[in-house]
Amino acid sequence: MKTTVAIVDDEEHLREAVAEYLDLQGFEVLSFRSAQAFREGSPGRTIDVAILDIAMPGEDGLSLARHIRRSGSTGIIMATAAGRPIDRIVGLEIGADDYLVKPYELRELLARIKSVLRRVKAAPAATGTATPAAQEGRSLKFGHLTLDLDARRLTGQEGSPIELTAMEFDLLQALATRPNRVLSRGQLQEFAHGRSADESDRSIDIRVTRLRKKIEPDPEHPRFIKTVRGEGYVFVPGGA
Incomplete structure (x- = not known):
């Protein structure tokens, strides 16, 4: 079964480039132009990693990250504009697993996706059946x-x-x-x-x-x- 990656970004050319590149790497890619489109198109789909642009019209990526984190164990990578460290910190605080500064290299994105996947898969083995504090x-x-x-x-x-x-x-x-x-x-x-x-x-x-x-x-x-x-x-x- 292919690993599924979702990209949520209002920049069409970036979504297309990411989708084409990740498809060539063997991933199944879901592309959404907005948080609303993700909410409407993702129910019932198993998404392993979501790449979320922070600054989108309408609902922003931080709000969507909160929704995704409450809904399951999907890995989350935030895409933040250069010079906005507060976005990065807030993104990590609400449960994102990693971040990228835009514009980012596709090879770097692939490396971050693989790293997040390893962490997501490692967590259950490390935690067992432990209960929260x-x-x-x-x-x-x-x-x-x-x-x-x-x-x-x-x-x-x-x-x-x-x-x-x-x-x-x-x-x-x-x-x-x-x-x-x-x-x-x-x-x-x-x-x-x-x-x-x-x-x-x-x-x-x-x-x-x-x-x-x-x-x-x-x-x-x-x-x-x-x-x-x-x-x-x-x-x-x-x-x-």
């Missing part, structure tokens, strides 16, 4: 730990405090508020620290190692922050 107001509970998002505090059994640096807290919050989802190092830099980073940057790895020493019963065999080889990390609140 229990949330009460602005607190997240996992294992015997409670992450208070408003007070920026992590506590253990009987409310004993666990000291975290500001960057460690930001990273844990980025992971814990997106459970059971594989996040790359670049995405974690965006979510936790509000800046883009090269995927080869290993500063996230260092902070993950420090976090594991503070929250994992056995840091050498982590239950909560799991590594997905070649992709990044996934937070499993059930500790599976």
